[in-house]
Amino acid sequence: MAPSISLSRPPFSSFNSISSSPSLSFLNKPSTTTVNIYHNHAAGFQTAYRPLLVSCCSNNGAPSLDPINFRQQQVSSMPRPPLGVTMNDNSSSMQKPSYKWRRVLLKVSGEALAGDQLQNIDPKVTMAIAREVASVTRLGIEVAIVVGGGNIFRGASWAGSSGLERSSADYIGMLATVMNAIFLQATMESIGIPTRVQTAFRMSEVAEPYIRRRAIRHLEKGRVVIFAAGTGNPFFTTDTAAALRSAEINAEVVLKATNVDGVYDDDPKRNPNARLLDTLTYQDVTSKELSVMDMTAITLCQENNIPVVVFNLNKPGNISKAIRGESVGTFIGRSAQT
Numbered sequence: 001m002a003p004s005i006s007l008s009r010p011p012f013s014s015f016n017s018i019s020s021s022p023s024l025s026f027l028n029k030p031s032t033t034t035v036n037i038y039h040n041h042a043a044g045f046q047t048a049y050r051p052l053l054v055s056c057c058s059n060n061g062a063p064s065l066d067p068i069n070f071r072q073q074q075v076s077s078m079p080r081p082p083l084g085v086t087m088n089d090n091s092s093s094m095q096k097p098s099y100k101w102r103r104v105l106l107k108v109s110g111e112a113l114a115g116d117q118l119q120n121i122d123p124k125v126t127m128a129i130a131r132e133v134a135s136v137t138r139l140g141i142e143v144a145i146v147v148g149g150g151n152i153f154r155g156a157s158w159a160g161s162s163g164l165e166r167s168s169a170d171y172i173g174m175l176a177t178v179m180n181a182i183f184l185q186a187t188m189e190s191i192g193i194p195t196r197v198q199t200a201f202r203m204s205e206v207a208e209p210y211i212r213r214r215a216i217r218h219l220e221k222g223r224v225v226i227f228a229a230g231t232g233n234p235f236f237t238t239d240t241a242a243a244l245r246s247a248e249i250n251a252e253v254v255l256k257a258t259n260v261d262g263v264y265d266d267d268p269k270r271n272p273n274a275r276l277l278d279t280l281t282y283q284d285v286t287s288k289e290l291s292v293m294d295m296t297a298i299t300l301c302q303e304n305n306i307p308v309v310v311f312n313l314n315k316p317g318n319i320s321k322a323i324r325g326e327s328v329g330t331f332i333g334r335s336a337q338t
């Protein structure tokens with residue numbers, strides 16, 4: 001029997017009432033030697049931004065030998081500030097710690113957005129994500145998000161029912177990710193985070209089309225970019241979209257937010273003695289067929305040397321911890337991580 005679908009819950013007609021974002025044209029000022037990021041001072045979105053000056057201190061130009069920076073140097077086409085930011089809020093300057101990542105790609109599955117599963121999307125979950133993302137964008141960390149759609153529709157589960165071909169089913173699944181993206185964007189903007197949705201296939205009345213260099217520009221301006229519609233191709237997943245977009249925009253890590261604490265050596269639901277693994281190599285994941293992400297996604301990360309952190313989205317503070325590069329969940333990389 002085909003799985004049931006509950007497109008009518010919650011009232012998705014509410015999508016109709018999501019207004020477009022307030023004008024952000026004043027944010028489009030060219031930056032000179034400083035980078036403008038925008039700090040929401042709690043009041044209204046339209047009035048509350050003021051620029052923070054972020055000047056970047058370098059490690060004296062010394063080339064870094066760590067593999068992530070090496071990858072950056074190889075593939076980056078856009079000049080990027082070095083690690084470590086000094087935030088200068090008007091007159092008073094204060095030294096901030098260096099964060100591990102400057103640009104991250106957060107993958108949020110549809111299942112995670114559904115929260116307690118009573119409805120397709122739990123607004124408490126989208127708000128929790130928005131708040132944590134806001135806390136790190138203020139630090140100058142650039143955040144891109146890929147959203148899944150499994151809370152609404154999974155192509156593979158529906159393929160074959162009533163003559164629905166897999167490709168068509170997958171396109172419906174990709175449309176589901178756009179619904180989630182628009183919802184998440186609305187939540188983000190409701191607390192003052194400038195956000196853009198880019199879709200892998202054109203839906204120009206709803207969102208921008210995916211344009212790599214434009215996405216990077218948004219990130220550099222302190223906007224959160226939500227990538228929707230997966231890769232734009234059937235037979236793929238949004239995990240693969242996360243790996244792909246991450247490689248394209250030179251994100252330093254894929255942060256995979258899930259409903260579990262990380263990767264276990266056995267199914268924790270069946271085996272109470274299952275152990276949470278702190279660190280794994282790509283090789284471990286593929287050879288042991290650990291269900292972290294699909295093989296295409298993990299292979300793409302491996303080939304491009306993009307680490308993956310799998311962590312629990314439901315624990316308060318975890319998203320911001322993961323984005324700041326603090327130890328959380330399971331780290332997957334080329335070699336064991338310290």
Ligand code: UDP
Nearest residue numbers: 110148149150154155170173230231237238
């Ligand atoms: N999908 C697709 N191509 C992609 C990404 C997604 O066809 O590049 C479809 C596929 O049907 C999938 C659905 O979109 O089942 C929702 O994505 P996914 O299952 O990855 O979402 P998640 O599990 O992260 O919620």
